[in-house]
Amino acid sequence: MPRRTPEQTERLRADLIGHARVLMRRDGASALTMQRLASEAGCAVGLIYKVFADREELMIEIAVSELGDLGHRMAAWAAESGTRTISENLDAYASILLDAETPALVHAESLPGERLTTRFAESAEASTFFDALGSAVTDYLGGEQRAGRVRREVDPAAFGFMIAGAIHNLLASGPGHPRPTRAQLSRYLSAVATTIESPPA
Structure with missing residues (x-):
């Protein structure tokens, strides 16, 4: 053969x-x-x-695949500025990370740490995720600002850092740590949106 x-x-x-x-x-x-x-x-x-080679390698590759999917979804989301409301879009961003089905990532802590870290470091898919995690919200808010829907004095990088950091903290901390309900989180993100939105014309 x-x-x-x-x-x-x-x-x-x-x-x-x-x-x-x-x-x-x-x-x-x-x-x-x-x-x-x-x-x-x-x-x-x-x-x-x-x-x-073994089940551990397979699990790591699944985790890498899940990261890649999340990265592509965040990048696509960031390009949707000007659609829906800012509140709805921020809630959609939270849903990408918090509501995604990522069973391998959920169990990533059970995988060999050094092996997982090394694979993430060399993976284009993982790089896509971490790049999007660092820039997606900033890029989205910048697009909304150029469209006139976010106030000119708002710093997209500062708000992007805070929003992405807050959502990532919820993702990383897991369900056992104190966290808002999804309804509460939606209310918090709506409050942020109200703060940064341009006033009605």
Whole structure:
């Protein structure tokens, strides 16, 4: 049998990651075994081990994939300035991070820290996420300011830093820490929007 090309291997990896994410969202992280994944993907277990050394590597790659998805969603959100209300848009930003189904990221603390950190550092997908986390809200508010919907004296970078930091803190702290309900958070973000919005013409 001819050897797979690098492109074919990458497609296989992506396909298996996709099946693994479906399995984890449906049945939970504990359900992800190589045998269950093989059944989900309709392939032999041995094929999975040809592209992933072990379950930990597979979980790390799923986490990387989830980060990439979140990064692309944040970047797309930032480009939507001028649509809906600012309050609605800030709430939508919070939903991207807080309501996304990211089972591998939820369980990332159970993965080998050094191995995870090294993979994140070299991953374009993770880079997309961290870049968007640092700039998406600032870019969005800058767009709204150019459109005349945010007051000229507002500093988009300062508000972007505070909003993104607050949401990321909720994401990183997890459900066991004191946190507002989603309704309370929406009210807080609406208050921020009212503070920075240009007055009605």
